[in-house]
Amino acid sequence: MDYGGNQDGFYGGGQQASYDFGADYAPNPQFGQFDYSQQTPSYDTPYNPQQQTPYTGSIMTPSQTTPYGGSASTEDYENEPPLMEELGINFDHIVQKTLVVLNPVKSADVSIMQDTDLAGPLVFCMAFGGSLLLAGKVHFGYIYGLGVVGCLAMYFLLNMMSMTGVTGSTVVSVLGYCLLPMVILSFIAIVLSLQGILGIVMTSFTVFWCSLSASKLFVTALAMDHQQPLVAYPCALVYGIFALLTVF
Secondary structure, three states: OOOOOOOOOOOOOOOOOOOOOOOOOOOOHHHOOOOOOOOOOOOOOOOOOOOOOOOOOOOOOOOOOOOOOOOOOOOOOOHHOHHHOOOOOOHHHHHHHHHHHHHOOOOOHHHHHHHOOOOOHHHHHHHHHHHHHHHOOHHHHHHHHHHHHHHHHHHHHHHOOOOOOOHHHHHHHHHHOOHHHHHHHHHHHHHHHOOHHHHHHHHHHHHHHHHHHHHHHHHHHHOOOHHHHHHHHHHHHHHHHHHHHHOO
């Protein structure tokens, strides 16, 4: 095909240039050779799970392999521990500690003192604040504030008195569980005034009950033989403050 072009110009006479549109394209060797066969997808290529998304062969059948070539882990949900055990809440120990507090003359088991859970103390503190709220006294801030101060004071005092030392969670757990008699007194205060002679006797007995239970648990946990009266005195001071919140 003749377009009338030459070497010097696009138009004009001269040497004719012919173009063959049916010829195959041949790349210039100086620019490198390209393999165009790899750029065209082939539908006959076998499946490779490491390069493509896994195919299970069925829509209803889930794949057990991950897109990265690994196998999906299947957990055994039947052998998993209960949720309360994973959270560290043991209802058996909570019941045993509660029964020990309700019976001050009963000896405490050392094994249950190793489980310093805070679920029971939190429930008893909320119950104590709720009972005072029913009596028209909003003292939640006083309860938690005095509780923190009392726990810190008992923590430093017991560390100076015992040879083994005590942890903060043990102090909070024991003082929180032994608050149960004070919770019972606060519920009684809803229907009965404690500012008379009967109220003073009941309040004094409750403070003695709480301090006796707490000192027994501390002595058992720290192996402080023949030192229960020394531990009971600061405990009585702590529970006496909570008694004042209940009475007034």
